[in-house]
Amino acid sequence: MNHGAAPASLTRQAISATLHCLTGCAIGEVLGMVIGTALGWSNLATVVLSVVLAFFFGYSLTIRPVLKSGVALKAAIGVAFAADTLSITVMEIVDNGVMLVVPGAMEAGLANWLFWVSLAFALVVAFVLTVPVNRWLISRGKGHAVVHQYHGGHEAHAHEGHHDHH
Known part of the structure; x- marks a missing residue:
């Protein structure tokens, strides 16, 4: 009974x-x-640091609620890697790609609006391009669909019932 x-x-x-x-x-x-x-630092070193930290925080935010639901750390890390690796990767490629192609964005310095506007723009572009990736993963029962199993009473389940048919 699927009515759109x-x-x-x-x-x-x-x-x-x-x-x-x-x-x-x-x-x-x-x-x-x-x-x-x-x-x-050089652009490369800065980008590498950004990517490492982005993965760290990206995974941390996924792992926290999963751990809260009583899953062992090792399993939670597995869930986070399964859920987020592709979307963080896409996001980081786009994000850093935009920062590198915007003229002067990396050199602009922290006091310069160009740096922050470029970073905000990069994150928006990354967001727009990552939504379809996540949607595809969830539609295939992967990505954050995996995480949602661990969210007790998460809003996604509140008005949807469980879809267990594969």
């Missing part, structure tokens, strides 16, 4: 998963860019 509700809720889940991932990525990304830029 699933695609909308799927998109909602994908957006929520992407926002979740984006939050972690943004924290890591901004910290990496700030630290790298403040220390006068």
Whole structure:
């Protein structure tokens, strides 16, 4: 009995998963860019630091609620890797790609609006491109669909009932 509700809720889940991932990525990304830029590192070193931190925070934000539901750390890390690796990867490629192609964005420095506008723009582009990736993963029962099993009474389940048929 599918009356068109699933695609909308799927998109909602994908957006929520992407926002979740984006939050972690943004924290890591901004910290990496700030630290790298403040220390006068090369673009490559700054990007590498941003990516490492983005993965760290991205996974942390996914792992926390999963751990709260009583899953062992090792299993929670597995869930986070399964859920977020592709979306964080896409997001980081796009994000850092945008920062590198915007003229002067990496050199702009932290006091310069160009740096922050470019970073915000990069995150928006990354968000827009990552939503379909997450939507595809969730539609196939992967990605954040895996995480949602662990969210007790999460909004996605509140108005949707469990879809266990594969």
